[in-house]
Structure formats: C-alpha cells, structure tokens
Amino acid sequence: MASRRPALHRGPRAPLVLRLAGLGVAAATVLPIAHLAVRAGEAEDAGSLVVSPRVLRFVWATVGLGLTVTLLSLVIGVGVAWLLDRTDIPGRRMLAVGAVLPLVVPTYVGALALLAAFGPGGLAFELRGIVGFWGATAALTLSTFPYVLLPVRSALATADPALEEAAQALGDGRRTAFRRAVLPQVRPAAAAGALLVFLYVLSDFGAVSIMRYDTLTRGIFLEYRSAFNRSSAAVLGVLLVVLTLLALAGERRARGRMVARSAASSAGRASSVTLGPWRWPAFTAVIALVSAGTGLPVGVLTYWALRGASRADGDALVGAVGTSTGLSLGAAAAAVMIAVPVSVLVVRHRSRFSRIIETLATAGYALPGLVVALALVFFASQYLSPLYQTFMIVVVAYVVRFFPEALGAVQSSLVRIDPVLEEAGRSLGRSRLDLARTVTVPLLRGGLVAGAALVFLTAMKELPATLLLLPAGSDTLATLVWTGAADGRYAQAAPPALLVVAISALVLWPLDRVRDRRPRQ
Amino acid sequence: MSDVRVALAGVAKSFGVVQAVRPTDLQAGEGELLALVGPSGCGKTTLLRLIAGFEAPDAGTIRIGGCLVAGEGVFMPPERRRVGMVFQQLALFPHLDVAGNVGYGLKGMSRGERRSRVQELLALVGLEGYERRFPDELSGGEGQRVALARALAPGPAVVLLDEPFSSLDLSLREAVRREVRRILKVAGATAILVTHDQDEALAMGDRVAVMLGGRISQVGLPEEVYRRPRDVTVADFLGDANLIEGDLTEGVLHTELGQLVPNGLVPTGPRAIALLRPEDLNLELVADGPATVVDVEYFGHDQVVVLRLPSGLELRARLHARERFPRGSRVAVRCAGPRVVAFPSQAARE
Ligand SMILES: Nc1ncnc2c1ncn2[C@@H]1O[C@H](COP(=O)(O)OP(=O)(O)OP(=O)(O)O)[C@@H](O)[C@H]1O
Ligand SMILES: [Mg+2]
Numbered sequence: 001m002a003s004r005r006p007a008l009h010r011g012p013r014a015p016l017v018l019r020l021a022g023l024g025v026a027a028a029t030v031l032p033i034a035h036l037a038v039r040a041g042e043a044e045d046a047g048s049l050v051v052s053p054r055v056l057r058f059v060w061a062t063v064g065l066g067l068t069v070t071l072l073s074l075v076i077g078v079g080v081a082w083l084l085d086r087t088d089i090p091g092r093r094m095l096a097v098g099a100v101l102p103l104v105v106p107t108y109v110g111a112l113a114l115l116a117a118f119g120p121g122g123l124a125f126e127l128r129g130i131v132g133f134w135g136a137t138a139a140l141t142l143s144t145f146p147y148v149l150l151p152v153r154s155a156l157a158t159a160d161p162a163l164e165e166a167a168q169a170l171g172d173g174r175r176t177a178f179r180r181a182v183l184p185q186v187r188p189a190a191a192a193g194a195l196l197v198f199l200y201v202l203s204d205f206g207a208v209s210i211m212r213y214d215t216l217t218r219g220i221f222l223e224y225r226s227a228f229n230r231s232s233a234a235v236l237g238v239l240l241v242v243l244t245l246l247a248l249a250g251e252r253r254a255r256g257r258m259v260a261r262s263a264a265s266s267a268g269r270a271s272s273v274t275l276g277p278w279r280w281p282a283f284t285a286v287i288a289l290v291s292a293g294t295g296l297p298v299g300v301l302t303y304w305a306l307r308g309a310s311r312a313d314g315d316a317l318v319g320a321v322g323t324s325t326g327l328s329l330g331a332a333a334a335a336v337m338i339a340v341p342v343s344v345l346v347v348r349h350r351s352r353f354s355r356i357i358e359t360l361a362t363a364g365y366a367l368p369g370l371v372v373a374l375a376l377v378f379f380a381s382q383y384l385s386p387l388y389q390t391f392m393i394v395v396v397a398y399v400v401r402f403f404p405e406a407l408g409a410v411q412s413s414l415v416r417i418d419p420v421l422e423e424a425g426r427s428l429g430r431s432r433l434d435l436a437r438t439v440t441v442p443l444l445r446g447g448l449v450a451g452a453a454l455v456f457l458t459a460m461k462e463l464p465a466t467l468l469l470l471p472a473g474s475d476t477l478a479t480l481v482w483t484g485a486a487d488g489r490y491a492q493a494a495p496p497a498l499l500v501v502a503i504s505a506l507v508l509w510p511l512d513r514v515r516d517r518r519p520r521q
Numbered sequence: 522m523s524d525v526r527v528a529l530a531g532v533a534k535s536f537g538v539v540q541a542v543r544p545t546d547l548q549a550g551e552g553e554l555l556a557l558v559g560p561s562g563c564g565k566t567t568l569l570r571l572i573a574g575f576e577a578p579d580a581g582t583i584r585i586g587g588c589l590v591a592g593e594g595v596f597m598p599p600e601r602r603r604v605g606m607v608f609q610q611l612a613l614f615p616h617l618d619v620a621g622n623v624g625y626g627l628k629g630m631s632r633g634e635r636r637s638r639v640q641e642l643l644a645l646v647g648l649e650g651y652e653r654r655f656p657d658e659l660s661g662g663e664g665q666r667v668a669l670a671r672a673l674a675p676g677p678a679v680v681l682l683d684e685p686f687s688s689l690d691l692s693l694r695e696a697v698r699r700e701v702r703r704i705l706k707v708a709g710a711t712a713i714l715v716t717h718d719q720d721e722a723l724a725m726g727d728r729v730a731v732m733l734g735g736r737i738s739q740v741g742l743p744e745e746v747y748r749r750p751r752d753v754t755v756a757d758f759l760g761d762a763n764l765i766e767g768d769l770t771e772g773v774l775h776t777e778l779g780q781l782v783p784n785g786l787v788p789t790g791p792r793a794i795a796l797l798r799p800e801d802l803n804l805e806l807v808a809d810g811p812a813t814v815v816d817v818e819y820f821g822h823d824q825v826v827v828l829r830l831p832s833g834l835e836l837r838a839r840l841h842a843r844e845r846f847p848r849g850s851r852v853a854v855r856c857a858g859p860r861v862v863a864f865p866s867q868a869a870r871e
Binding site for chain 2: 418420421423424425426427428429430431432438439442443
C-alpha cells in the first residue's frame with residue numbers, strides 16, 4: 001500500500017516543461033493531419049472524387065490485398081507456430097530464429113528481390129503475373145507473417161495445457177482437442193497479429209509501388225506527383241485514414257468479445273505431437289519459407305550487386321549511407337529526448353490531460369506513413385516554409401511517425417522505477433533536474449537505448465515519407481532502392497537494399513541483448 | 522522537552538472527500554525520538570509527507586528548526602527542508618553502490634571530505650568495508666542501515682522513518698530496531714518514527730503520539746500513554762485493555778470486581794468505566810470463585826488467562842507462567858495494579 005501511493009498520487013500539476021513537451025508532440029501529430037483534412041474538404045470535387053470508379057478501384061484493390069495477405073499470414077503464422085511449439089519438428093531453435101528474420105527485410109526490398117529473381121529481365125525465369133497483385137501479395141505475406149507468428153507463439157507458450165488435456169480426457173482426439181481447446185486460447189493473439197498485418201498492408205507503399213499494383217497509397221503518390229492535383233491526393237489520404245480508423249474500431253469491438261485466458265498459468269509442459277513421417281517434409285516447408293523471406297532476397301540481391309559491381313556508383317551509395325544514418329540518428333536522438341519528459345508526464349502525473357496527450361502522441365504510429373508525410377508536406381509548405389525542403393522536416397516526420405516506439409520503450413522502463421527513489425533523492429537535498437540527471441536517466445538507460453535503436457531501425461527503412469520530404473537531389477538508401485527498382489535496374493538497387501538489411505540486422509542484434517538485461521532493482 | 526525542532530500547528534490535509542489528517546498539533550524536541558503510532562489508514566504517512574514537503578497542507582503551519590516551511594502562503598520544496606527520510610521499501614538507488622548512496626546528499630564538499638563523511642557514517646552504522654557493495658548485494662538489515670546512514674549523512678534537522686521495519690522478518694526486526702535507536706541516539710538526531718505496531722512504539726519512542734482517524738489523540742511518555750490513556754479508544758489501541766463498567770459514588774467505582782478507586786481525573790456522572798491492564802489482575806484458585814477460566818494462552822515467559830465473569834464479561838489476565846489455571850476452574854479476581862483509570866461511561870458506548 002504505502003509503496004504504491006506515490007505512483008497514484010495526483011500531486012500539484014505537472015511542471016510546465018513536461019506539459020509543454022507533451023503539447024509539442026501532440027501538436028506535431030494533430031495539426032498536420034487536421035490541416036490535411038481541411039485541404040481535402042476544400043477540394044471542390046471531393047464528394048464526386050470519393051465515389052469515382054477510379055477511386056473505388058483503389059479502395060477495392062487495397063482492401064482485397066489486405067484481406068488476402070492477412071488470410072495467408074494467419075495460415076502461415078499459426079501453422080508455423082504450432083509446428084514450432086507443439087510438434088517434434090527437427091531444428092526447432094534454428095527455425096524459430098529464422099522464422100522471424102523476415103522482420104528485418106523491408107517490404108520494398110522483398111518486392112525488389114522477387115522482381116530481380118522472377119520479374120522481366122530477372123535472374124531466374126520469368127513468372128507470368130508476378131508484377132501486380134500476386135507479386136505484392138507474395139512480398140507482403142513473406143514479410144508480415146511474423147506479426148502473427150510471434151504473438152501466437154507466446155500465447156501457445158502460456159496456454160494452459162491442462163485445458164487441452166482435459167479435452168482429451170473428455171474423449172476428444174488430438175486433432176479435435178487442438179481445435180476445441182487450443183485454438184480458442186490463441187485466437188486473441190492471432191486476431192491481434194492479423195490486425196497488425198492488415199494495417200501494415202493498408203499503409204504499405206514500397207511493395208505495391210514496386211509491384212505497380214494500384215492501391216490507395218500508390219494512388220495518393222501518383223496524384224501528388226502529378227503536381228497540378230494535390231488536393232485530390234489530400235482527399236485520398238483522408239480516405240485512407242478513415243479506412244485505418246475503421247479497421248482499428250473493428251479490432252476494438254472484436255477484442256471486447258474475447259474471453260479472458262484462464263488464470264492458471266501453465267502447470268506443466270504441453271504434450272507434443274509426433275509428426276512421424278511428416279517430420280522432414282514439415283522441416284523442409286519451414287526452411288523454404290525462411291529462405292523465401294530472407295535467404296532469397298539476400299541471395300538474389302548479392303548476385304545483382306556483384307554483377308553490377310564494376311559499374312556501381314560508389315559515391316552515390318556512400319552519400320546515401322551518410323544521409324540515411326544521419327537522418328535516422330537525428331530522429332532516434334530527438335525521439336528519445338522528447339520521450340523522457342513525455343513519459344514522465346504520462347507515468348508520474350496521470351490526469352485527463354496526460355491521457356489525451358498520450359493518445360495523440362501515439363496516433364502517428366497507427367496512421368499510414370505516406371499520409372503523415374503528405375500532411376507534413378502541405379503543412380510545412382504553408383506554415384513552415386523555412387523547413388520545407390530541408391533535412392529537418394524529414395527528421396520531424398520520422399519523429400512524428402516513430403515517437404510511440406521511443407515512448408513505449410522509455411515508459412516501460414520508467415514504470416519499473418519506484419517513484420519513492422525520486423522522493424528519497426529530493427529529501428536528500430537534490431533538485432528535480434539534478435535528480436533526473438543522477439537517478440532517473442541512469443536508471444532509464446536500458447529503455448533509452450532500446451527506444452533509440454528501434455527508432456533508428458524503422459527510420460532507416462522508411463520509404464514513403466522520405467520520398468515525399470527529402471530535399472531534391474539527395475538520396476537515402478531507401479530512395480535509392482526505390483528508384484532503381486522502379487526503373488528495373490536491379491544491379492543499381494541491390495547494394496543499397498543489402499545495406500539496409502545489414503544495418504537493420506546489426507542494430508537488432510545488440511538490441512535483443514539490451515532488452516534481456518535487466519537493470520539492478 | 523528541550524528546544525522544539527519540528528512544530529505542526531493546526532495542520533490538515535484532505536484528498537477529495539477523505540480527511541487524511543484533521544487539524545493537528547504536534548511537536549518534536551531536539552534530539553528526541555517521537556514514535557507516531559496508529560492503525561492502518563489513520564494518516565501517519567500523510568503526516569510525514571506533509572513534514573517532508575511531498576504534500577502541501579490545506580491548513581495550518583509547519584516549522585522545522587524554527588523556520589516556517591509550509592503554511593501562511595509559504596511552501597518550501599522538499600530538497601530545501603533538510604529532512605532525512607527512511608522509507609519502508611528502503612528506496613536505495615540501485616545503480617549506486619553503498620558509498621554512492623550514502624554520499625548522495627552531500628553537496629558542496631570536496632572529494633576527500635565526502636569520503637571521510639561517508640566513512641564516518643558507515644562506521645556509525647557498523648558497515649565499514651561495504652562501500653563497493655550494491656543494494657542488491659545487501660541483506661534486509663544491512664540495507665536498512667545503509668538507508669539510515671544515507672538519511673543522516675547531510676546532517677538533517679529531522680529524520681522521518683515510515684514503518685522502516687515492516688519489511689523485515691520478525692526475528693530480525695527486534696535487533697534492527699535496537700540498532701536503529703542506538704544509531705539515532707549516537708547521532709543526536711531528532712526523529713519521528715511511524716509504526717502501526719504499539720509494542721514498537723512503546724519500546725522505541727522517547728515519547729509516543731497516538732494517531733486515530735486523522736487526529737493525534739494523545740502524546741506522552743510511553744508509560745503515560747499506556748497507563749493513563751486519554752480515552753477508551755487509545756486504551757484499546759495500545760495493548761490489551763479490560764474495560765469494566767460500574768456505578769460511581771463519591772469517587773469510588775462499584776463494579777463486578779468490587780470497589781475500585783480511580784485516581785487522577787475522575788469522571789463525573791453516575792456510571793464510569795475502569796481500565797484494567799491484564800497485568801493488573803491477580804488470580805487465585807478458589808473452589809467457589811466468581812470467575813471461570815475460559816482459555817489459557819501460554820507464551821513461555823508468561824501466560825494470558827481468559828476469564829468469564831458471571832455477567833458474561835470476559836477479562837484477560839497476564840500472569841507468571843508458573844501457576845497453572847486449568848480450563849473450567851473457578852478463580853477469584855483481585856485488582857493489583859498500581860492505579861486505575863476511569864472514563865465517562867458514554868465514551869465507551871460509542
Ligand atoms: N494521494 C492520495 N490520494 C487519495 N487518498 C489518499 C492519498 N494518500 C492517502 N490517502 C488516504 O488518506 C488516508 C490516510 O492515508 P495514510 O497513507 O496517511 O495512512 P497510514 O496511516 O500511513 O496507513 P498505513 O499504516 O496503512 O500506511 C487513507 O484513507 C488513504 O486512503
Ligand atoms: Mg503509511
């Protein structure tokens with residue numbers, strides 16, 4: 001009781017600095033989007049545009065692709081999770097690591113690799129119909145199924161095996177027992193993963209544009225580039241936001257109906273299914289999946305990179321590495337620095353105000369990156385013209401989009417710091433600021449590193465906002481990949497693509513270790 | 522009481538509709554260890570947090586060392602109040618070693634001065650050689666002493682201890698308690714110790730303040746509050762209390778146990794209640810004694826015999842363990858206490 005009190009304590013109002021930091025982040029997200037909505041409303045043909053056959057085709061293509069990819073990801077994700085956790089499949093550990101590796105491959109890299117292998121002029125043979133729907137489906141499925149796999153695996157790990165055994169004791173066969181006792185327990189996790197996949201597809205720009213499949217994001221980009229019709233881009237952007245919000249609202253309702261998991265945690269290990277003659281075929285299938293998601297892109301791109309090595313533009317590549325790293329570092333540092341005061345506001349000064357700030361500050365994450373970028377373009381060109389066409393605005397866009405990653409990481413380490421430590425420090429005569437420097441920030445270190453690494457990682461891979469906002473004449477790794485792929489020059493797109501993957505993997509590796517290490521408590 | 526170090530006058534604090542602290546006066550003298558005792562939720566922690574500056578009072582004034590720190594439009598932040606705190610959960614900084622923790626509050630000192638002050642305190646709490654240990658490498662009792670050394674290091678005007686022993690297990694508690702009292706006395710510190718354990722309060726406090734329902738009901742020497750509680754609730758809270766009602770005529774209380782002569786303040790009115798502590802009762806095995814032995818709680822060093830009087834009233838008597846009182850046996854009860862306290866009858870009927 002006594003130890004919890006200070007955390008709940010609604011003290012005197014949060015210090016001004018904290019409130020200003022919170023307001024700043026919220027404003028950076030809300031104002032551009034609001035401005036975009038206003039712009040869309042001003043388009044005189046907004047109404048007829050929304051119901052025009054062309055736009056309806058965009059919507060249909062987006063939803064169709066989203067549903068297909070979600071369904072495939074569900075099947076693959078749940079299937080592989082079951083193979084890994086409930087069967088005697090060989091090489092379980094290796095496969096488990098391999099199966100989540102696709103997370104470091106951005107969709108545009110996956111799409112590029114598919115084209116570079118099976119597209120026109122590709123390395124292997126040409127698959128008819130790879131350009132368009134099926135190509136986009138393949139690229140997106142291969143990089144999104146881990147979003148289902150991961151939560152389902154952790155649900156399976158905590159699912160109560162007693163329920164399964166009870167079902168078997170009641171006379172169900174293994175298979176029926178799985179369907180009746182296990183599936184209901186992983187359903188919430190699978191549903192949450194599926195929503196992530198669907199949102200991911202809604203917002204994806206890289207894969208669909210490389211596969212030249214006309215979804216809303218590609219439509220927005222094309223409208224925007226055809227310079228004379230920017231307000232119709234705004235209309236499409238708002239439409240995409242509405243679709244996103246609908247998906248989120250749907251998930252809320254679905255989640256409300258979910259049954260709480262049985263509180264008893266796993267009393268014993270779940271029994272594992274013997275695959276018998278299917279062991280090795282199952283193993284081969286998972287290996288094939290892992291190869292398609294990670295091995296294929298790396299292999300194909302390495303081939304193209306080597307083939308084009310003699311004609312490679314080394315300077316452009318070095319420049320892009322510098323730009324990418326600089327922008328991502330800037331975004332990571334800024335996001336983490338802002339996340340500290342905002343998380344203190346949200347965790348230590350809970351009030352209606354801080355809850356609203358939290359919601360608004362994290363909204364940028366749910367919104368498609370292209371829309372955030374578009375909103376920032378409009379907003380900056382009108383109100384912040386000195387920022388327009390500078391690297392600064394790119395950093396702002398990254399921070400708006402990826403701030404929730406930093407906030408989440410910092411917040412989750414902040415809640416583990418007992419606020420009584422801060423009181424102890426103050427009663428020892430140290431000022432708040434002094435205390436933040438000597439106690440809070442050192443104890444937050446794990447969260448700060450994790451948050452910065454996450455933001456760095458996602459910013460490194462970011463494509464749509466970068467394309468829209470980067471000053472003319474400069475390139476990041478992502479934009480180099482994109483232009484090379486759009487022109488079918490695989491040899492030129494391959495090296496930056498490989499670099500993106502390599503840097504992501506390099507950052508992810510220490511990140512994993514930081515997260516595992518707990519601060520002394 | 523020597524010089525007043527901490528003085529609260531009319532201090533009150535509410536959280537919404539909860540009146541955590543009702544208008545309260547309290548003083549702690551220089552070098553005094555004041556034990557603040559009361560049941561859970563009576564406002565002890567809130568009172569300490571008001572003194573430390575983590576809460577602002579709704580009314581009243583707080584002075585520390587003669588200096589107004591809260592009230593009358595003044596609010597001095599905690600870092601300027603020179604108040605040392607020892608928390609129940611210790612709150613040692615996990616990323617600093619023992620030396621870093623103890624030295625944390627030492628500002629404006631050279632490195633050498635700081636090191637020797639840390640040494641001095643570690644010697645005081647008996648933890649020389651522990652400088653490089655981290656908090657997770659300390660036992661509960663050691664952590665407790667580090668927390669105390671850290672609070673004492675800057676030479677605070679007053680040390681506030683909020684249930685510092687409740688996270689220790691029983692076997693350790695008594696030793697740590699004694700040790701903490703010794704350290705505070707050697708350091709000459711003024712201290713307010715919060716506890717909800719009456720034995721702890723009586724054993725440790727130079728004076729004891731009993732807090733009930735957001736209000737300080739009584740302040741006094743341990744034997745004073747124990748032997749002469751101000752009312753029935755205080756009596757009841759501080760240890761076992763046998764309360765027995767009777768008719769009051771000319772300063773003599775006629776009860777089931779015979780005539781009792783209250784001393785000190787004698788209530789007026791036809792009926793009054795006497796307080797008899799269990800150790801005030803003597804028993805004698807008598808075949809036709811008026812009381813029946815209902816139960817015996819045996820503690821080794823002594824025993825508590827539970828009796829029932831003809832009226833149905835149950836009494837507890839604390840006696841040497843030598844004599845045996847079998848269950849069901851009849852006994853005569855005699856009052857052997859040094860003096861008897863009586864309260865007005867209606868107070869007991871609350
Ligand atoms: N920050 C707060 N907000 C709302 N109510 C509070 C707050 N702090 C204390 N209270 C209430 O004030 C009353 C006194 O609380 P306090 O913590 O001072 O009691 P306590 O005597 O220290 O109890 P314990 O022995 O359980 O620690 C309780 O009813 C409590 O619920
Ligand atoms: Mg308390």
